[in-house]
Amino acid sequence: MRRGIAATALVASLALAATACGGDDDSGSDSSGPVTITWWDTSNATNEAPTYQALIKEFEAANKDVKVKYVNVQFDQAQNKFDTAAGSKGAPDVLRSEVGWTPAFAKKGYFLPLDGTEALADKDKFKSNLVEQAQYEGKTYGVPLVTDTLALVYNKQLFAKAGVQPPKTWDELKTAAATVKAKTGVDGYWGSTQAYYAQSFLYGEGTDTVDAGAKKITVNSAAAKKGYGTWLSLFSGKGLHKADTTADAYAHIQDAFVNGKVAAIIQGPWEITNFYKGSAFADKNNLGIATVPAGSAGKAGAPTGGHNLSVYAGSDSAHQKAALKFVNFMTSAKSQSAIALKNSTLPTRDDAYTDQVKADPGIAGYQTVLSAAQPRPALPEYSSLWGPLDTELPKIAGGKESLDKGLSNAEVAIAKLVPDFSK
Secondary structure, three states, X not given: OOOOOOOOOOOOHHHHHHHOXXXXXXXXXXXXXXXXXXXXXXXXXXXXXXXXXXXXHHHHHHOOOEEEEEEEOXXXXXXXXHHHHHHOOOOOOEEEEEOOHHHHHHHOOXXXXXXXXXXXXXXXXXXXXXXXXXEXXXXXXOEEEEEEOOEEEEEHHHHHHHOOOOOOEHHHHHHHHHHHHHHHOOEOEOXXXXXXXXXXXXXXXXXXXXXXXXXXXXXXXXXXXXXXHHHHHOOOOOOEOOOOOOOOHHHHHHHHHHOOOEOEEEEOHHHHHHHHHOHHHOOHHHEEEEOOOEOOOOOOOEEOEEEEEEEEOOOOHHHXXXXXXXXXXXXXXXXXXXXXXXXXXXXXXXXXXXXXXXXXXXXXXXXXXXXXXXXXXXXXXXXXXXXXXXXXXXXXXXXXXXHHHHHHHHHHHHHHHOOOXXX
C-alpha cells in the first residue's frame, strides 16, 4: 500500500481514455494479428515502472500473439479512474489493483473470477493468506503480485551510538527515543498522522476500525480510544518529533529518516529503494527493520498491503484470454524474483525468494516481519474506512480537536459507508 505517496504520473486523463482497450474497444482482436491488451500499472513511475516495462518486452517476445499497451496511472487517482472507466465499459484489460480495491471492484462485477483460469494456475504456490485477501464471496478476483506491511525501520548506527535496541512495545519506544536524543542529538522517532499508519495502534489493543463479523463499528470503542491515545502520545516528549499535519508530511518524515535526522519511523517496503538513496543508508546494512511495537494488549502487527493483478470482466473473450496469460507471466516466480531484485519489493510466493533476492537486507528484513501482518477482512468498503480518519487524525494530532471529538466524528462518517453496521 502506498498511502500518501504522490508518484509521478506519466499519462494524463485523456491518454488514459484513449488507451483503455477493454470492453467496447476491439483493437487488436482481428484474427490476422496479435491481440492488444491494456495494462494500467499503478506502481511508482520512476523507481518501479521500468522493471515492469522490461518484463512486458520479455512477455511479448515469448508470446507473439499478444501485445501489451502499458499505461502508468498515478496510484492515488487510479481507483476512481478505474471505477469510472469500468462503469462505462472502457476499462483496461488488466489492473494493478491495491488489495483493498479488489473485493470492492469484485462486488461491482468489474473483475473476472480467476479460479480455474491460467492466471491462477499456480494458486498453491502463493502465500495462502494473500490469496484469501483477493477473494470475495468465495471466488478469487486477483493474483497477488507484490505484498507489503509496515515495520519499524531504524538507523542502526544511531541506535548503537545511543546503546538502545529495537523496542518491542510503544513504551519501550518512548524510552529509546529519549535516549537517542540525549546521546546523538537527533529525534528518536517521528510518527505519521495518516490513518493507515495509525492502524497498528488498534491492532496493539486487539481491535480494529470495525468488527466485520459482528457488523459493528469499533473505531470509537474503549480499546480503540486506548490505541489512538498511545498514537497521540508519541507526538510529544523527549526525542519524539511533533506531528506534521501539512500536505507534505509524508515527504518530510521520509527525508528526515533517509538523511539521518531522525532515528526511526514506521514505513513500508515500497520505500526500500528510496532508503538506499539517502545519505544515512549508503551502506544498505545500516537499515534496521523490526516488527511494529506492541500495544498494552501485548499484540503487535500492521496491515497487510500490496497489489494484485486483476482482469476486467467487461473485456471480450479474446482480450480476457490474452490478459489471463499475461497475468500468469507477471506473477510467476521468475518475474516476481526479477521485480524484487530491481524494485526491492516483496514477492507473494515463497519460490520467488531466491538467495539472490534475500541478499537485499531490506527485503530480508521485511520478510521477517510479514508473519505479524494482519490481513484485512473481506469487506469491500474496508479501505474506504480510513478516509474519515485521514480527515480527523491530523486535527487531533494538531490540537485542533480532542481525541473523543475526532473519533466521534469518524464514527459518524464511517456509519455512512457501512450503513448496515451498528455502533
